[in-house]
Amino acid sequence: MRAIRSITLGFGMVSIPVKVYKSVDDRSISFASLHTECQTRIKMPKYCPTCDRQVEASEILKAYPLDEKGGHYVPVTNEELQTLPLSSIKTIQVDGFVKTIEDPRWFDTPYVLAPDEVGVKAFVLFTKAMAELGVIGVAKTCFREGREHLCAIRPTGDGCLLLQTMHWGDELRDYGDIIPFADVSEKEMEMAKALIAALSGEVDLYSYKDEYRQALVELISAKIEGKTIEVAVAEPKRQEGDLVEQLMASLQAVGAGK
Numbered sequence: 001m002r003a004i005r006s007i008t009l010g011f012g013m014v015s016i017p018v019k020v021y022k023s024v025d026d027r028s029i030s031f032a033s034l035h036t037e038c039q040t041r042i043k044m045p046k047y048c049p050t051c052d053r054q055v056e057a058s059e060i061l062k063a064y065p066l067d068e069k070g071g072h073y074v075p076v077t078n079e080e081l082q083t084l085p086l087s088s089i090k091t092i093q094v095d096g097f098v099k100t101i102e103d104p105r106w107f108d109t110p111y112v113l114a115p116d117e118v119g120v121k122a123f124v125l126f127t128k129a130m131a132e133l134g135v136i137g138v139a140k141t142c143f144r145e146g147r148e149h150l151c152a153i154r155p156t157g158d159g160c161l162l163l164q165t166m167h168w169g170d171e172l173r174d175y176g177d178i179i180p181f182a183d184v185s186e187k188e189m190e191m192a193k194a195l196i197a198a199l200s201g202e203v204d205l206y207s208y209k210d211e212y213r214q215a216l217v218e219l220i221s222a223k224i225e226g227k228t229i230e231v232a233v234a235e236p237k238r239q240e241g242d243l244v245e246q247l248m249a250s251l252q253a254v255g256a257g258k
Helices: 078-082 117-133 186-199 211-224 243-257
Strands: 005-011 014-022 062-065 073-076 091-098 107-115 136-141 149-155 161-166
Touching: 005 117, 014 117, 091 149, 107 117, 107 149, 117 149, 117 161, 186 243
Parallel strands: 005 091
Antiparallel strands: 005 014, 014 107, 062 073, 091 136, 107 161, 136 149, 149 161
């Protein structure tokens, strides 16, 4: 694997040189945009209307808009960004540990941390200690995208550490006004629990495949081969009968399937 960043991981006064690796691949299919009339690809050039020409990436400067219309800006160079008085620009400093973070909305992109050559022993020490105590480290860092991230660090179980960037607290929306309320009977509750129990067991997450992506590949292949594509409109499943009847039918279907 190729590291995307070398940085220092800090536990108190202990500094460990580590490398950051991507832990997931985005395999989604992306589409180009074509003009319906002539089938020409729509281009999105980096274009300066004042100079009336396209510009290279090296000619582009970051700037903060001072008004909504975009008439006034404060330019900021990459060199100036590196001078910000933040220790998180060069380090991942673990500030504390927690047993669990229950709300899954906190979590964003996962990365893998592995030690550099000179930090192996300290890295292994803290990885094993965290695993035995069952804790998650909370830290801040700026290692990607020119912005500071809150992040969680936990052992992967095989010797590395998983760093997962997190959303900030003020980014989590209050959804109290959409929380549902309804009265459920004891019989409905028992049947719902029975259905969940019937569907419970060992789940092999690797057995799940992206069927939408596979269907897209087959559709594209068929079009390349000049095959006729039949457009079928999927009918939505409709619920029939009351909730108890639906639960009973579900339990019977699960039983028949097993």
